[in-house]
Structures are given as C-alpha cells and as structure tokens.
Amino acid sequence: MTDTIDRVAMYLSGGLLLLGIVVTGLIETLAGKPYGAAPQTNEAGEVIASPAIDPNIRTALVVAALLVMGLYAVYKLATPIEEDTGTAATPSTSD
DSSP, rough: OHHHHHHHHHHHHHHHHIIIIIHHHHHHHHOOOOOOSSOEEEEOEEEEOOOSHHHHHHHHHHHHHHHHHHHHHHHHSSSSSOOOOOOOOOOOOOO
C-alpha cells in the first residue's frame, strides 16, 4: 500500500530523473552539435562550441533525484512495518 510520502518520493525522484536525463538530453539533441559534455576548442584553444545545457545542471538534477531516493530509503528503514488488518481467509488447520 502506498501512502502520500511514497507517492511524493516516487513522483519527485522520477520527475527529477526524467528532467535531468531525458528532457535535457532531448534539448541537447534538438539544439544540434556538440553532443559532448565539454566545450569544443580549436587548435588555438578558443572555445568554438559548447553544450546547450551546462553539464553541472544535468548532474545536479540526477544527484537530487538520487538524494530523494536515499532519503526515502532512510525513512522506510526508520518507520515500523504496518501490520495487515485485512480480513483475508486463513487456511484451516483441522484434519
């Protein structure tokens, strides 16, 4: 059973991962070359092309998602497991 904290952790970490990997990657692809993370330089050392989105931003989004998942894991370890209060049938032990 998922409660509010479970849903928030799933949506927030999933959204940050999608934003940091898929969306920014799509923007980089649509912006054209260069696809690398480092700026491209010519033989004189001048920057001739750089990525559309700073790699530090992409990394920060992914790390933030991992931190959310880590905090959620710590929360789940710290909270006690709820007992199932359902009225499921139990097997009979009579012969």
